[in-house]
Amino acid sequence: MTKFYLLLTAFLGGSGVILGAFGAHGLRGKVAENLLEAFKTGVHYQLIHALALFGVALLMQQWGERMALLVAGALFAAGVLLFSGSLYGLTFGGPRWLGPVTPLGGSLMIAGWAALFVAALNLSR
Template structure:
């Protein structure tokens, strides 16, 4: 699982930089300002959670494959896919049903942080 989480973290980080640069240079003036802000939010959360997932992978390496850590990593990855992915889709004119997907992705990311908290509480066990 360490290799998978590190790979996903690296992919999220690399694509986050590419998407951020594209947004800054390729979208300005081409999409409405509110959509550009949503896009930037997607990139921002993607980058934060790429680093969080990287940290989870390192913690798994150090503490072992505890259920809470594995859950945290999975929730971070899926949360980014839904949260940031839906914001990117909406920016490029995707279907309106993507709007309700965004908060679902946010809830998954919050769940990832809660699972990481649980892992920390169970550290001494």
């Protein structure tokens, strides 16, 4: 699973940079300012959680594939998919039901940080 999380980190990081550049150069003046800001927020959180996932993978290398780390990584990945993905979809005129998906993705990200906290608490065991 460590290798998978590292591959996902590379994908999320690389695609986050590409999407950020696209937003800065390809979307300005083409979408409403509030949608451009939402897009930027999606990119920002994607990049932050790519780094978080990288940290999880590194910790798994050192501590082993503990359940709390596996859960943290899965929650970070799902959170990015739902949070950033819904913001990207809304920017490009996706269905309105994507709006309520965004906070669900954010909640998954928060839960990922909680799982990482649990992993740290259990470190001495």
